[in-house]
Amino acid sequence: QVQMVQSGAEVKKPGASVKVSCKTSGYTFITYGISWVRQAPGQGLEWMGWISAYNGNTNYAQKFQDRVTMTTDTSTGTAYMELRSLRSDDTAVYYCARASGGVGTFDSWGQGTLVTVSS
């Protein structure tokens, strides 16, 4: 079955960077994209961006365009999301999700990674 296992919780200081990983299994990695979605405490879901595991093409939400980089390692089936210049309002649970091409749905999700930004 499809599995998406994310890296563990992180605590960062304002201005630092964080890199979250998402290791996939149970499907052919390059046949789907990966999106990253975050959820601040008590808030809703916020789409951050998407990367094609096939060719590395990316589509970032305008809000994060200057601070986020999404990459993949096809040899290990792992996706990465790096967020720079962290602020306190970046404190959130970050999810990776498998994006089904053509219908724009997220059919499998990682367990989430809590990133806490605090001085």
Added chain:
Amino acid sequence: SSELTQPPSVSVSPGQTASITCSGNKLGNKYTSWYQQKPGQSPVLVIYQDTKRPSGIPERFSGSNSGDTATLTISGTQAMDEADYYCQAWDTSTAWVFGGGTKLTVL
């Protein structure tokens, strides 16, 4: 602010039908998905491509999408359906966007 508008909360009695709406400009021209999220858990896909149910999702979950409104309908609502529900739309020009979420209470 979200480009998709959902009611913050919906209440339903057990066994009754719950309807959760999601409004957005020409939403009917986009593919809409719905996710269920219980406290402390990751979201789970319950409806995709407006009306389709993934395997393992009970038949009581159904969806529709027309004009500016998509609707998630839960027939014969059970206590286990109490959760937050998020709509999400996608098209090639605007990429992905989520609604603000609706807390479904079964009382």
